[in-house]
Amino acid sequence: MNQSLSLAETFAQAQYRTSGNGPRNVQVLLDALQNVDGSTPSDMYGRGETISKFERKLADMLGKETAVFFPSGTMAQQIALRIWSDRGSSKTVAYHPLCHLEIHEQDGLRELHHLEPVLLANKERLITLEDVKNMPENTACLLLELPQREIGGELPDYAELEAISVYCREKGIALHMDGARLFEILPYYGKTAEEVCALFDSVYISFYKGVGGIAGAMLVGDADLAEQAKIWKRRHGGDLISLYPYILSSEYYLDLRLPKMAQYYEEAKELADLYNGCSCIRTRPEVPVSNMFHLHIDVPKETAETTIASVQADTGIALVSYLQETGETSCTTEISIGDLYREVPKEKLRKAIMLLGERLEVACKIVF
C-alpha cells in the first residue's frame, strides 16, 4: 500500500475510472474535428449555417420556436431571467438557494441586471408546489433546475412538476428550466425532451455536462425571447465573431452521447448501490435519477482522502478525485457517470468498493 500518493494522484494514475468521459484535454476537440472539412465556413457573429442549423436542430428537439447558442450557461440564464423580468415588469425572480446563479456567478444577476431573486425552499430540499404558491405575487419568473445538482441531482415527481407548470401559467409567471443536465434525466422520467420542455417557457441546456463537450449552451424559447437574447448576448460580450469550436464539438458529442443517457442512468444506480453497501458511506439520492449522485462519507475529510487514495493505489480503480468538507467528521464528492464506467471490470470494482468499506470501517473506529 503506497500511502504517499494523494487522492488526486492515485485517481490520475489508476488504470480504470468510474466517472466521466476521460481527461478534459485538447484531444476532446481533435476528436470532434476529425471528420469536419476545413472548408466549413465559420459562423459570423451569430449568423451562418454552422450556427443556425445547430440552433434549428435543438429548437426542434426541444419543441420550441427558436434556439440561441451561447458560449456559457451563466450568460444564457442571466439573460433569460432578465428578459422575463422586463416582460413581466418586475425585478423579482425566484429560484433555489443552491441555484447556479446564486452560488457560482459572483452575483452577476444582481450586479449586471439588478434583479432581485427570492430564494425558495432551502439548501436541504427541492422546491415544492407549496413553495411556489408562497412566492411573492410580483414574481416575473421561476427558475427550476432539473436535476437539482447541488443536492446530488434530485428531481421532483413529474406530477408535481406538471402542477407547478400549471400554477405558473395560471398566474402569468414565466417558468424557466436550468436544464444543464436535461438529457440525463429523460430516462428516469420516461419522457422526451420535448414533453418536459413543454412545461416550461424557456430552457437552457449545457453541452459539457453529460454530453461531455468543450463548452457552450443553448437557450430555447419563443421567437421574441430569441431576438432579445441575441441583443443581450452582444451586450454581454458573448456574440463572438466565431463560436464554431464550441458549436461543432457540442453537436459532435451530443450526437455521440444522447443515445447513451439511459445506460449512464442504469450504471449510476448500479454504482450507487455498491457504495450504499459500504460502512460510513451513503449516496444522495439513495437511488439516482440521472447519471449523477453525491457520495456522503461520515469520516473526516483527511481520513477519507488517505483511505480512498490507498484503495485507488492498491486496486487501480479511480473512485474519487476530490473531497469537500461538510463538517468535522464528514465530507462529500460528486460522481457523474460517463463513457469510462463500462470499461471497469465489474468484479474488480465490487472488490475495490468492498475494500474501501473495510478500510473506512477501520478508520471510523480509530477516529471515533
Next chain:
Amino acid sequence: MNQSLSLAETFAQAQYRTSGNGPRNVQVLLDALQNVDGSTPSDMYGRGETISKFERKLADMLGKETAVFFPSGTMAQQIALRIWSDRGSSKTVAYHPLCHLEIHEQDGLRELHHLEPVLLANKERLITLEDVKNMPENTACLLLELPQREIGGELPDYAELEAISVYCREKGIALHMDGARLFEILPYYGKTAEEVCALFDSVYISFYKGVGGIAGAMLVGDADLAEQAKIWKRRHGGDLISLYPYILSSEYYLDLRLPKMAQYYEEAKELADLYNGCSCIRTRPEVPVSNMFHLHIDVPKETAETTIASVQADTGIALVSYLQETGETSCTTEISIGDLYREVPKEKLRKAIMLLGERLEVACKIVF
C-alpha cells in the same frame, strides 16, 4: 465581361486577393492545432498552464503586471471601464463617438454597467489633447482607440499621445487603450508594444484582427485590475470552463504574424498609393499608418458595385468584398492587408486598379 455576378461573388471567385489572410473557416483552427499534442490539458475556469502561460507572455510583452484572457473585446473593455469607474468613484468615462462600445455593442456599457460615456471629438476626426483637456472633471477613464478604426485607422502623432498620457496621469484619470490593432501600428510609430503601453494604465488587444486568429482578447494592467476583471468575467458569463480553442489559436497566429506587421504596413501604403492614382477614389488615411485603410469612392454604391465586380471578374483579382453607402453618390469599404497580398502579381494588380480607374471614370460621366 460578366456583369451578372455580384461584388461578393466575383470577390469569392477571383484567383488573387488583395486583403486578409484567407477565408474564415475551420481550416484556421485545424492549422493552429496541427502541432498541439492531444494530451495538452484544458484550462479550467481561467486556471491552468494553458491559459496562465499565455497571459504571462502577453503581460511581459506589453510590460504590464498581469493579463487576463477574454473570449471577446466587448467583454474585456466594458469590464476595464467599469473597474476604472469604480476605482474613480465616477460613472463618467470618455471615448470617441465611433468607439466600438458606442456603435457595436448594443449599448452594453450603459445597459449592464450604467456608465455614462462622454463623447469626445467628432465622427470626422481623432481625439486631441484639447478635447481631453475639456473633458468633465469627474471623468474616471479615457479610452483611446489606436488606430481609430472607423475613420480608416488614423493615429495621433506620438508626441500628442504622450501629452495626453501625461495630462491624464496629472489629473488622476485612468487611460485605457483599445488596442485591437496595437501590433499593426508599431511599425509606423517605430516603438515597441511595451513603450506604447507604458503610456496607458490598461490595454485591450485582439487576436483576430491583424493577428488573424479565431476569437479572443487580452486585457492587461495592474494585479488589482486583473483580479477584479476575473470577477467581472465570471459575472458576464465569460469565465468558460475551457477557452483553449481560442487561447491556442491566438498564440499560434500571434507567433506567426507578429513578425509580418511591418510588411503588412508597407504593403498597405503601396496599395493605397495605387488606389489614390485612380479617378473617383481616395484612401483614408491618404498614407496608411497600419495594415488598414478605407477606400472612399465618389460614385453611387450600386454603380461602384457593378464596376468593381466587372474588374474582379475580368482580372481575377479580388479588390473589394462589400461596400457601404455614405451618401447618394458615395460609398466606402475597409481594406486590411494580410498574408494574401504578397501573392498577388504586382503587374496584374497595377493593371486591375488602372482598369478600375478607367471604368469608374466612365461610370462617373454617365452618372453625373
